[in-house]
Amino acid sequence: MTAQTHKKTDYIAVLIAYLSFVVLGLPSAMLGIAWASDKWPSIEKSFNLSLGSVGALLLTFTIGYSLASFLSGRLYGRFNSFTLFSLGSLLSAAALLGYGILPMWWLIVACGTLLGLGSGVLDAGMNIYFAAVFDARLMNWLHACFGIGTVIGPLLMTTILSLNGGTWQTGYLIGAGAYAFVGILFLLTRSHWLNVGRGTSKEGTQSGIPARSTLRLPLVWISIGIFLAYAGLEGVATQWTFPLFNKSRGIDAITAGTWLVILQASFTIGRIFFGFILAYVKQRTLIRICASTLVVSTFLLIINPVPEAAIILLAIYGFTLAPIWALMVTNLQQQLGPLHGANAIGFMLAAAGIGIGIFPGIAGFIADRSSLETVPMILFALSIMMMILYEAAIRCKVNTNRSG
Numbered sequence: 001m002t003a004q005t006h007k008k009t010d011y012i013a014v015l016i017a018y019l020s021f022v023v024l025g026l027p028s029a030m031l032g033i034a035w036a037s038d039k040w041p042s043i044e045k046s047f048n049l050s051l052g053s054v055g056a057l058l059l060t061f062t063i064g065y066s067l068a069s070f071l072s073g074r075l076y077g078r079f080n081s082f083t084l085f086s087l088g089s090l091l092s093a094a095a096l097l098g099y100g101i102l103p104m105w106w107l108i109v110a111c112g113t114l115l116g117l118g119s120g121v122l123d124a125g126m127n128i129y130f131a132a133v134f135d136a137r138l139m140n141w142l143h144a145c146f147g148i149g150t151v152i153g154p155l156l157m158t159t160i161l162s163l164n165g166g167t168w169q170t171g172y173l174i175g176a177g178a179y180a181f182v183g184i185l186f187l188l189t190r191s192h193w194l195n196v197g198r199g200t201s202k203e204g205t206q207s208g209i210p211a212r213s214t215l216r217l218p219l220v221w222i223s224i225g226i227f228l229a230y231a232g233l234e235g236v237a238t239q240w241t242f243p244l245f246n247k248s249r250g251i252d253a254i255t256a257g258t259w260l261v262i263l264q265a266s267f268t269i270g271r272i273f274f275g276f277i278l279a280y281v282k283q284r285t286l287i288r289i290c291a292s293t294l295v296v297s298t299f300l301l302i303i304n305p306v307p308e309a310a311i312i313l314l315a316i317y318g319f320t321l322a323p324i325w326a327l328m329v330t331n332l333q334q335q336l337g338p339l340h341g342a343n344a345i346g347f348m349l350a351a352a353g354i355g356i357g358i359f360p361g362i363a364g365f366i367a368d369r370s371s372l373e374t375v376p377m378i379l380f381a382l383s384i385m386m387m388i389l390y391e392a393a394i395r396c397k398v399n400t401n402r403s404g
Helices: 011-024 026-034 051-070 072-078 081-101 105-133 136-162 168-188 218-248 253-280 283-303 307-321 324-369 374-394
Strands: none
Touching: 011 026, 011 081, 011 105, 011 136, 011 168, 026 136, 026 168, 026 218, 026 253, 051 072, 051 105, 051 218, 051 324, 072 081, 072 105, 072 324, 081 105, 081 168, 105 136, 105 324, 136 168, 136 253, 136 324, 218 253, 218 307, 218 324, 218 374, 253 283, 253 307, 283 307, 283 324, 283 374, 324 374
């Protein structure tokens, strides 16, 4: 069965996909709490590391994630969707198991590559799947589920660490179990998953056109830049909000952890909200409003005029960042068509993996050598970069007639 033969929405597939994205959101948000704390056990203390050392773990994750995302168009054109979804989930489960039980930092860093591969296969594949089979409304809610995971992650880690004898390893073991559960679900529901990828036919998926053909399109390169900046905005905020307010601005650990939860909750609420209103608002207008608001909110985080109101700025930041990812993915699929679309989505997610991996590491490196107050400055720069590139994308004409 292919996407072209699909008539009705398969809500079993939708629900399992949503659950998988909840689980996908857990690890990155956990790391923001688990890495550095003045009060609780942390990865930094366990291995006697510096703030910037998180960059090594993020780098190996980025390598795995970007490789899997870059190859996703070809992978999903050759293999059954449920097979790759299950594989991605089980690889991630194995990686998080390693986080929880391995005694040496370099082994955990190595597991970052495995987590990146698993996450990239699942993330890119599900984006390709939803762009081909479902609409922007369901796509937005898919990413809202990722947001739910990023809310549950810090809540779970905060709860575990606040218990007497709680350790960050326990949080990752729970995450491993969750990934294993969804991996098994994919295998048990194999008949509910269509074969989608770089073009479909009655016989199944085709190998599609070469990646180099898609990379000739200027819109693809502009979009790579947009996703790089977007992922940096999400990754830096997720990783460094807690240390910024706990270690630099003197907010106690429980309150700072709650503020991170609120930031992640605003991502989720935004994606749910915008999923409802997409039919009534022009996508271009919505993206412009959100991008402009991000510039203003990050500037206010820098100058911090009312310290007690910073939580409001964080909520606005998350809310307005929320819809941009899903809107850009569905727009790409519409503009580039099924042949270029899957390739392009894979490239976008590879860029996102690089952004998530590189920018939080850069922020940590800079913070080590100056202060954590550079974090909102980096967010401000990335928000301007994304806004400028989106305006360039609007003006970019697309010609997809070439196939090789």
